[in-house]
Amino acid sequence: MKKPAQHLIAEVPRRQAKVEITIGIDLGDVWSHYCTLNQDGEVVDRGRFRTTPKAIEKWFTDVAPARVAMEAGTHSIWISAQLQELGHEVIVANVRELRAISHSDRKSDQVDAEKLARYARLDPNILRPIAHRTVEQQQALTLIRSRALLVRLRTAAVNAVRGLTKSCGYRMPASATTCFAQRSLAVMPPGLAQALGPVLQQIAEMTVKIKLYDRQIQQLGQTEYPETQALPKVHGVGHLTALTFVLTLGSKERFGRSRDVGCYLGLRPRRSQSGDHDPQLGITHAGNAYLRSLLIECSNHILRPHGRDSALRQWGLRLAARGGKK
Numbered sequence: 001m002k003k004p005a006q007h008l009i010a011e012v013p014r015r016q017a018k019v020e021i022t023i024g025i026d027l028g029d030v031w032s033h034y035c036t037l038n039q040d041g042e043v044v045d046r047g048r049f050r051t052t053p054k055a056i057e058k059w060f061t062d063v064a065p066a067r068v069a070m071e072a073g074t075h076s077i078w079i080s081a082q083l084q085e086l087g088h089e090v091i092v093a094n095v096r097e098l099r100a101i102s103h104s105d106r107k108s109d110q111v112d113a114e115k116l117a118r119y120a121r122l123d124p125n126i127l128r129p130i131a132h133r134t135v136e137q138q139q140a141l142t143l144i145r146s147r148a149l150l151v152r153l154r155t156a157a158v159n160a161v162r163g164l165t166k167s168c169g170y171r172m173p174a175s176a177t178t179c180f181a182q183r184s185l186a187v188m189p190p191g192l193a194q195a196l197g198p199v200l201q202q203i204a205e206m207t208v209k210i211k212l213y214d215r216q217i218q219q220l221g222q223t224e225y226p227e228t229q230a231l232p233k234v235h236g237v238g239h240l241t242a243l244t245f246v247l248t249l250g251s252k253e254r255f256g257r258s259r260d261v262g263c264y265l266g267l268r269p270r271r272s273q274s275g276d277h278d279p280q281l282g283i284t285h286a287g288n289a290y291l292r293s294l295l296i297e298c299s300n301h302i303l304r305p306h307g308r309d310s311a312l313r314q315w316g317l318r319l320a321a322r323g324g325k326k
Helices: 053-060 076-085 109-122 135-166 177-187 190-223 226-233 239-249 259-264 289-303 311-321
Strands: 022-026 031-037 043-050 067-071 089-093
Touching: 022 109, 031 109, 043 053, 043 109, 053 076, 067 076, 067 109, 076 089, 076 135, 089 109, 135 177, 135 190, 135 239, 177 190, 190 226, 190 239, 226 239, 239 289, 289 311
Parallel strands: 022 067, 067 089
Antiparallel strands: 022 031, 031 043
């Protein structure tokens, strides 16, 4: 089973109810295995089907409304949505809480499907159910992730050019990444320009595409997600961070308190208390690493020396002065 993308989930409560049929599904990239239990917990059917929308519709359309359990993963977003449209109660399990499945010494697709079914039949809360984003939110996040991919590729290319020129006795001038290609070509000897010219051209093209993504992200926030417009009013927070924040959190009703958002993003301190021993530990680093990096970048901008004074900056400086683990 695939490792789940943790930036897609948040725990949600689940009301227990008596159901006639419970189905556990172990999702695979090509084939998915299922196990069906009746009301008495007896296995009445097991097998597999193709992990495609057509196969799922064919198999589940004639199945009586059932409770269906699966683990969060690559395919769980669209499969859970499709099953809900077919009238089934869908439980998407948080894999981080299911060590009895992921760390079992008796592990197979068939066994995992049966375990999911039995957990869902007895008490769905054991699975620590999570709520996926909508398909529209996921598509918008794909735009952000595509931009992040180009940024990583551009950074790797810039670092490679700097390293290759140093090995030949040259050093590229310090410059912003957006104008690195032009400035480097201007000072590069002909031999290196011929060798590295195509790489610099790709860097310049990626810069153009990243700027296009920036415009699309800003426009998307203004037209489809107007709630993002409040965040850029905070000095140091841009449209990219605002849209990523709103899309990653999804529905605000999923969080009972504002402090729960920090826990969801891995900003809560870890704890390992035993008896009188209660050490101060760093944050959990759970949840969405990309959004967490954006928030850290914003906080560094706000708290940097000679930064613009504000109530938020003063609060952050007082908090930093207290010290503690980072």
